Amino acid sequence: MDTLKxxxxxxxxxxxxxxxQMTQxxxxxxxxxxxxSPTAFNIQHWRFLVVQDPELRQKIREASWNQAQVTDASLLVVLCADLKAWKKDPDRYWRNAPEPVQQALVPMILNYYQDNAEAERDEALRSCGMAAQTMMLVAKEMGYDTCPMDGFDFDKVGELINLPEDYLISMFIVVGKAVRPANERAGQLPLEEVVIYDRFE
Known part of the structure; x- marks a missing residue:
């Protein structure tokens, strides 16, 4: 499928x-x-928790205000972020780069994230957002529909999936075969309202 389509x-x-059911x-x-997908410093913070256990999916549905797509979609992906990925053997993120690039970027990663909880969270969430959009577009190309979700109890779902302490949940992505199409787009803002050139007035 054409990207724009x-x-x-x-x-x-x-x-x-x-x-x-989707095949493996x-x-x-x-x-x-x-x-x-692109990711800050090539750290690849994202972790894709694929929920296959029907009983667990039902419990997650209950923690998602009983939204049917949690169990009915072919695939439920809990898109998580490892906040401490930056310090887990960071050399590996640049192992295929030229030596001068490795020597410059690996220390830069450590200097940027060390004692900077805001950067850990913000960069991880940005990376997850880009991965989510890529996933939805790839799924569309494969003939599947999707829905990004944040309508759930984050703490409860974290308990259900044994979310590690240094991880956070970004969102769910459900993937499957639609039985009813989405409604018409409810109302796109005009280009001139959302595009600003140079600076705000």
Missing amino acids: AIEERRSVKSYDPEH EEIDKLLSYTML
Whole structure:
């Protein structure tokens, strides 16, 4: 599918065929392409928790105000961020770069994140946001629909998935075969309202 067409046709779908299953090959393809997303310092903070246990998905649905797409979609991905990824063997993030680049960037990572909790959180969430959009566009190209979700009890879901202490949940992405299309776009703002050149007045 053409990229621009995928962007136009990507919608947040709420109703999915609960009988449809994705193959492992499809899941691997979706996640492999998602991992090509840009990320701060190439740290790849994202962790993709794929929930396959039906009982666990039901409990997560209950923690999501009983939204049906949590269990009915073919795939539920809890998109998490490892806040301490920056200090977990950071050499590996630049191992294929020329030596001068490695020598410059690895210390830069450590200097930037050390004692900077705000940067840890902000950069991790930005990276997760870019990965989420990539995932939804790849899914559309593969013939699937998606919905990004933050309508759930973050603390409760964290308990259910045994979220590590230094991780946070960014959002859910559900992926599957729509049984009802999304409604028409409710109201896009005009370009001139959202695009500002040079500076705000």
